Amino acid sequence: MNAPLQSTKASATKPALTILIAAPRGFCAGVDRAIEIVERALERYGAPVYVRHEIVHNKFVVDGLRQKGAIFVEELDQVPDGAPVVFSAHGVPKAVPAEADRRGLDYLDATCPLVSKVHRQAERQIEANRHIVFVGHRGHPEVIGTMGQVPEGTMTLVETVEDVEALSLAADQPLAFLTQTTLSVDDTHEIVRALQTKFPHIVGPKAEDICYATSNRQAAVKKIAPGSDLVLVIGAGNSSNSLRLVEVSQKCGTDAKLIRRASEIDPAWLEGVGTLGLTAGASAPEELVREVVAKLSEWREVEEHTLVTAEEKMVFKLPRQLTD
Template sequence: MTQPPNKPPLTIRLCEPRGFCAGVDRAIQIVVLALKKYGAPVYVRHEIVHNRYVVEGLQTLGAFFIEELSEIPPEHRECPVVFSAHGVPKSVPEDARARELFYLDATCPLVSKVHKQAMRHQRQGRHVVLVGHAGHPEVIGTMGQLPDGAATLIETEADVAVFAPEDPAALGFVTQTTLSVDDTAGILKALQARFPAIQAPAAESICYATTNRQDAVKETAAGADLFLVVGAPNSSNSRRLVEVAERAGAKRAHLVQRAADIPWDDTHGIAVLGLSAGASAPEIIVNEIIEAFRDRFDVTVELAVTATETEEFPVMRTLRDVELTRADMAFVNG
């Protein structure tokens, strides 16, 4: 009887923290709790979080994902509609009230904090500079807290160079929560050099989870033959992790949604694999990817811990009387 060939050794440097942050966990819980309390259907405006696996899991439970409130049939007016974790412009809840819809706002509390920071700048007579990516739902939501013309989006240092505000002495900035810490630092340095009077928000805009996940990747990327980040292509924080891995010394870095996306052609001869997951990626997919490598390699997992996260964001009062079991979240927790 022939023996199977020996598998080549592979060390997987597994980042910790990784995966779900408190805001994502809260948003998913809100949808599941609403389904348990009110029954299906529960409508969700936009993807609750940027992860196809999570969205499809919620769909199996009875969630319906829409882009506009007008898609809700009149006969379902009393069914809950949940706003995504990324936040929405003020016009969305206003539209919901006008349509007499019952809505639950799952906006991440840290995104809500940025909304408040932007509105505070505006109330104090400052033009708001929002550092972020055009078209991202969080940017749309933050810009939508302010009157038209009250804010300018800055994406790059080149944008700073051509920015010409009416009153350079009356500016205040906020940032999208999921940006690269290093990239944002460069943009803010350029803003402060051109506009010394620009006012910072009362607290850091980039969220703790984004910073922690980027720090973990920085610690593990050097010397990695390949670095994989679990996340969706439309997930800003996941894409930033890929960039951070490349800058921190990984020879190659890729974004993957599932084990089926692993670039096996890039794994020939590798000895060290870095692995992390964006804030919208469930742990079940991380485990799936590790098992896929175990099928081909003799795997040793090294946990690289750079921070311990204890943050928890409670759901709204209307859902706190519903008990959430492990089985309710099995589609994301495995």
Template structure:
């Protein structure tokens, strides 16, 4: 006969639930854009690249009739296409227009703000320094706003130290929106020291959601024995949350996509566990994680709130009801 395990037999686990966490306004808007496009145009609606970096979200939209492709040439002329929240090079909408396609740009408005800044600086005759991660869709999209060679990418403070621009007195910098706030500050410090005339954004390019989620992790890292970050490995802001936790002293910080992927051996001896989620991870995955923990622990939850968010973005006009 199998013994019944009562909750009192389970080890105690205190969860520090970071807030804000999870979806930001740009992600929320991008997902809504695909859903409303499906309602307006019917299935299938094509989406160039993952709308946001989360497989759970992508698979949910696929079930509703979205088809995700890598490039525009995979989309038939007579079906609508949505461009992902990360932004696209100018050549992509130009090609969609040339083909007379219906397209909906789901680029986050805060990414679009960076695009406009880069364009303004370029028009003023400045060379653009982009702080970001090579190969990330947002970086590809931002560099693709300007002619080839107009933008130089800097990934680290060491890159900034080695930078040899053609005209050191005519520079401007912009940044990817999902970077580590502290790392980026270090890179900007090097750029400003080496190039005192460098122009910067009027308002920081790193978005409010990235800043707030990193702030919330900092608030719990000192109290947590371990931290689980719900998010995808290709999600820049989620990966940064793991890095921030470790820098703050919580060395047992792990990125987990789904509850089934928790490595329980890494939680041995943990009495206080921090949980957060990247900006492209839905709250349902956080709830799934907590339910899995309840199966093994007697759980108590404390939500640690460091900021409140009320940001919303309008949907593009092409989706307005006729």
């Protein structure tokens, strides 16, 4: 099916630049929910409200919430007794809410519901006495949170097909696999295929764990990259889904650069570029997309085309504490 094109034309007074803007892009429902939880907590409790880890991986968003009274910390021992605390959208190990309960802290869980779904799947597989092979990126907060849902030693992390080949699990050991929600769709399929080849009895989730927003944004980049000379991805260096968008573009044969803000664009990048692709990771607000277009318009006569590959209408409910 041909995706609809939305176009805005400008007059030609500078060198022309066509910008193909991916849609969907930017904020997903889980990010919208997490940010709203912090904002509503500030309204309900007043400043300061503590947030364990960056609520989402975007400095612009975090700085904005900090200005409103949010204080970001890495561990609960940095939260004073009696202060409200929010857990980030990436999810936390079970030990974190348990410690908050022990201390009597008033906490709100902003974990994306799609990540929480993976947590519940992990618990069910352990209850079924299966060892879990988890596909994800070592050290990412979502991976730390998911592995922290089950007893130590009951989940093994793999990042690549080579990691799968190196697994030394018993051939008859009951196994299941789960995946991080923000992975490369194509790379994950290869890893899962390797797991199923090596362990034909391995059990997988009924529906893939990679979230709808991650899949949609990668699909949108696959549409804009082939017709672009360069793709700019707005996102943070610690944002898994943003890094995957860069990789997807590069696998399409188009150079891609990750930027946090328009100020990071080097005009030299535009040499020889007649068509530029533009997208944003799931933690990047639309305001930053417009900022980038405005910066590009300083150097070039810009003609925008928005390439729509999917419509997103997902909305997640807020915690009961904020809606009662």
